[in-house]
Amino acid sequence: MHETPRADRTPPGFVGGTLDRVDHVRTNPALLAEAFADSSARRLVLDGLDPVEADGHLLLEPINRQALLADHVLLGVDPEQRPIFVRLAGDLGGNLGPTPRSRGIAGLIPAEEVALYGTARSLVHWHARHRFCAVCGAATQPVKAGWSRRCDACAAEHFPRTDPVVIMLAQHHGRVLLGRQHGWPQGRYSALAGFVEPGETIEEAVARETFEEAGVRVRAVRYVMSQPWPFPSSLMIACLAEAEDDALRLDPTEIEAAFWCDADGVRAALAGDPDAPFLAPPPMAVAWHLLDHWLGEVVTADASA
Amino acid sequence: MHETPRADRTPPGFVGGTLDRVDHVRTNPALLAEAFADSSARRLVLDGLDPVEADGHLLLEPINRQALLADHVLLGVDPEQRPIFVRLAGDLGGNLGPTPRSRGIAGLIPAEEVALYGTARSLVHWHARHRFCAVCGAATQPVKAGWSRRCDACAAEHFPRTDPVVIMLAQHHGRVLLGRQHGWPQGRYSALAGFVEPGETIEEAVARETFEEAGVRVRAVRYVMSQPWPFPSSLMIACLAEAEDDALRLDPTEIEAAFWCDADGVRAALAGDPDAPFLAPPPMAVAWHLLDHWLGEVVTADASA
Known part of the structure; x- marks a missing residue:
């Protein structure tokens, strides 16, 4: 017999995100600045590419006034209407693969937070590994709230893989x-x-x-x-x-x-x-x-x- | 009434390729050189990114002795056991989008050739737009029979998107x-x-x-x-x-x-x-x-x- 009804199963890891990705905000500088300045806005804390867990949740921190919007990706707006960002990493060093902490996070926090972490990890990794234009070799800059990078030298636009x-x-x-x-x-x-x-x-x-x-x-x-x-x-x-x-x-x-x-x-x-x-x-x-x-x-x- | 039995319909364009992609040949320099030197080997002729049709088929040409393997992608081996290559493009200029010729090819040649053209077009386009390393900005070189590009400066390997x-x-x-x-x-x-x-x-x-x-x-x-x-x-x-x-x-x-x-x-x-x-x-x-x-x-x- 197959014992547990399948509908009762939790989904696979990284499935079931609850953020509204607010695509229209990404391309609207005024709305984006407003979201970043919102006192309810939060930044997902990562340790390199690893998640940071506290009390059964991902660690989110307020965004201080000195933070630069251009260094952040807008992940979306959470069900409490808080804009959620993640900061782009500086040099991540050589270890970009899965770690015990990143693989183990699914057992420690709610499913929707695992999904949030997965989205953030993919984007932070993509930016770290795509600082230069594949078309012409020049440096590129994040645009559209971190959902794209643009090359000022040749005007190519690059999207996350x-x-x-x-x-x-x-x-x-x-x-x-x-x-x-x-x-x-x-x-x-x-x-x-x-x-x-x-x-x-x-x-x-x-x-x-x-x-x-x-x-x-x-x-x-x-x-x-x-x-x-x-x-x-x-x-x-x-x-x-x-x-x-x-x-x-x-x-x-x-x-x-x-x-x-x-x-x-x-x-x-x-x-x-x-x-x-x-x-x-x-x-x-x-x-x-x-x-x-x-x-x-x-x-x-x-x-x- | 819905009149034509659906199983009789031709598939969508670019579906139904019949080449064996011979993944093991891509990473085996001796087998790859042998395939390139094979007198039955053929090169798919493109005009920029457009297909070239002749007598109801894609134009395939013999590969001359002066051709450089490093300039080619091995698309696979066709049902007649011929290795099929396509040459990487030089500068493609600005027009990289679909053209009437590329969109119209599906009505002119067999479905499996439309699929072959689609594969070739994606790869030639990818190489043309990924000459530089997204990690460090240095020039990259095609490797693995054109199914990857390698950066000699930082050792990053890049795969077709x-x-x-x-x-x-x-x-x-x-x-x-x-x-x-x-x-x-x-x-x-x-x-x-x-x-x-x-x-x-x-x-x-x-x-x-x-x-x-x-x-x-x-x-x-x-x-x-x-x-x-x-x-x-x-x-x-x-x-x-x-x-x-x-x-x-x-x-x-x-x-x-x-x-x-x-x-x-x-x-x-x-x-x-x-x-x-x-x-x-x-x-x-x-x-x-x-x-x-x-x-x-x-x-x-x-x-x-």
Whole structure:
């Protein structure tokens, strides 16, 4: 039996932001200045790219009078009508990847604050890594409340990147294909994944990546859900697909090992059973929810069979 | 009645590429050199960013001995096992947007060649607009068969962009919301659309954009299909959603006009009826297929009612 009703589950991490992004304010200098000067305005405190938690919430601080609007991104207006900003980072140094603190924040604060942190992290990272114009090499400046950068030398405008990534479970006769990458925690397996490339659909990317990584041909790709993933700025697009057969031919540069897991094994792994055939990804990852969704479909199919 | 069975429809433009992208060759210098030297290898001819058509096909030419591998992108291997390359452009000048020739190619050549052109256009455009390192401003060089650029000064690696865009029909009591942007052909209306931003899901982006552009709140967003759109490099993610009510409040900077259209009106527009209430987007656009999909759902619902 699949025990917890799926609607009761919390969403994957970084999903469910409650800020109004007030797009019209970004391009209106008067409204933007007003928001920045608002005594209720708050600045999200980051430590480099890491979140700072206090009493079960993200740390927000008042914005002092000396602060420069040009150094800030307007993230939006929160449900209490407070404009929420984040300050652009100076030099972030070399460590721009996920840390235990950034990965662990989902368990410490409400879901909507995890989403706020994710948005802020992606934008601060993007600005730090896009100080120069890719067209001409000149320095660029943030504009539009930090939602774009402009090159004064060649007039090019640059927008934050969001990289679509497909993450998928191929299924075959009641089992799903799980793989592990080099360097993952011992026993961890998850859905396969890869970046969508220019010139392909989501469905084509799922088929290409599954074949490249595991040698498995799939058809009938179905979209399940999506998740923003701020390391640094991906859009995870979770799908199911039907495998044509279960023979594996792994790409050893991408995948260290892979296997087909049945519903009992997936159920045990999601429940955290130490005897499960693999260590599941954490619930903040969309892969956990994709596995859970698949399990729900299998149970429904069994019940109607 | 909805007359043409939907499975018989050709896909949207740029969908359905048949090249094997041979990811493993990109990072293997020996295999890559072999592919480039292969007497069957062909180079896709572009005129700036425009396609060149000859006898109902894209023009492909042999690669001469003087050509430099470093100036080329390996697009993949075609079903006849020919490696297909495209040459990176020198200065493309100012006109980097879609042209009548690039938009019109879908009617002149097979669908898989339209997809090949789309991939090539996105990559050639990306290289032309990313000659410099966004991190440090130094010049970058193409690596990995043109699927990445590397900065020798700071060692940053840059990958081609693919920008996810949501395009959606909000439906309300048997009608869908259509809008027109400034400068579109007279009478043209289509689905609303906008870029997915960092920190949001596909579903959240659909809700935000529909509210920003038209003042309409939606729920129950459903993914329908996707399409690569090479102007310059978007991933169009087509969705349906349920509108909470039909009152409109347009953002005049984004939308010139909008209205709710019923199934008869959509059917007439897709059929090209001159008396239709709007001029439909062309069948190469995913919006045409989204409207067609919606019509199919409405007919199915009517038939089962």
